Amino acid sequence: MSEYILRTDELTKTYKNYKAVNKVNITVKKGDIYGFIGQNGAGKSTMLRLVTGLGFPDSGKIEIFGADTAKELNDAQKRMGAIIEQPALFLNMTAEQNLEVHRLQKGIPGKQCITDTLKLVELENTGNKKVKNFSLGMKQRLGLAVALLGDPEFLILDEPTNGLDPIGIVELRELIQKLNREKNLTVLISSHILSELYQLATTYGIIHEGRLIEELSLQELDEKCRQHLKIKVDDHEKGVTVLERKLNTTDFEITPDGSINLYSHLENVRIVSAALTESGLIIEHLSQNGDSLESYFSKLVGGSSHE
Template sequence: MSEYILRTNKLSKKYRNDFALENINVTIKKGEIYGFIGQNGAGKSTMLRIVTGLTFPTTGSIELFENDNPKELIDVQKRMGAIIEQPALFSNMTAYENLEVHRLQKGIPGSVCINKTLELVGLTDTGKKKAKNFSLGMKQRLGLGIALLSDPEFLILDEPTNGLDPMGIVELRELIKKLNREKGLTVLISSHILSELHQLATSFGIIHKGKLLEELTAKELDEKCRQHLRIKVDQPTKGATILENQLSTTEFEVMQDGTIKLYHYLDDVRTVSRVLTNNGLVIEHLSQNGDSLESYFSKLVGGVEHD
């Protein structure tokens, strides 16, 4: 199995004079849950539609399972499952019947996969209940079941929690985690709510007005948002030594510009200030910093409010 499930190379999509996507370079590794975050209209759905073959790029290319041959992409796209926008359900059919129709459309042999899929998404007890009488959460799970019917290696979900109540969001999140953990399923999931994806994704791509602003791991995101004391002294190396020897902490980083990020003593700034000053250092700046996930996202996109 290839290390990379998806890579895009300067992917652009232009409608008349406007770019929906502009020179997007996304990298998703096998086994990741990749959170694609951006405001409504940022280009998330356009990107997902290109990856799933529902539309084509104006320029640039995509690589799926290390295959970038346009003629062969159709075949490798069969190894994916997707929900783009709303799940396509037959409202007068049961969950079983909906899956049966999609099984026949996809040419999947045998019906064993239907009961397995119903069990996987928690819909085994729906019986003769029609899809039109399902709750929104049940409809989303049935849509997910359709996407999972062919046992894909790569799952793509476009804003899957839209309209769900808090319990429905939790249930869907735990199901995706389970699929990733137990089946090794790689997932690309888009949302405009960073706090929601933060509880699920292992890596992130942040898009704004069609441009990819940043890719980072969940660990890197946590570090950027972690509360800390920002310290600027005239002798950073000496300052770091003092923190380690006299305050008995190694929970700090010295940044390239000489700023020290101290993750301890957040509630005891006076002690930090006193120890540094008593050792002959000049404190040029000392403040408590750290973003919430929402404020970090807002700063990154230029402070524009969410749609």
């Protein structure tokens, strides 16, 4: 069985003269929580609509569970659950009645799945309360329950925390992590709340103006954003020796431009500077660097909007 749940190849979707999705190649591995990051209008929702079959690409290829023909993709999409834009809920029905409608639409046998799913999203005690009287957080959890009917292997969520208060965001995050951990559910989630994605995702794809500009793991992101002293001296090889012998550290790396990123001694800049200069080195640059996910994203796309 392929380790990849989703792969796209040069996926493109054009509206009039605007390429909403422009030759995008993403890879979502089994067990990932894949955080899809982009500004408003970057192409996130269009991309997710193409993957779920709610839209059709102009060119390129989609592969889900190893399937890539039209018929195979249709069958593969039945193994998915999704919330794209707002959940489709019947406001004058109860939570149980809502799930019963969707169960019948999906052709899922037996009603036990309704009980199990409501319990999973902690809505099992809502009884006869109509959805129109639910809080926004409860509605979001019910929408998630609809997506989880049929026990999907792959879950796609488009901005699921929109409008939620901080408690609702935490509850949703913990539920997604629980599903990923206990059911090995693979999740593709888009959000403009980057700090929230940082606490949730294991892999990231950053899209800008329809193009995927970077795809990286949480570990790779942490390395890029890790706080460090950026040191540029006239002889970086000698500089490395000084760090090892005088400061007793190997927690650094040499960058392609010959700079040294020192991850220790962040609070002892003067000691670092003195050790280098006393060894006869000329310090050309010394500064403390490191990004949050928000600032790293802004540097990549050249702006400050995170929506």
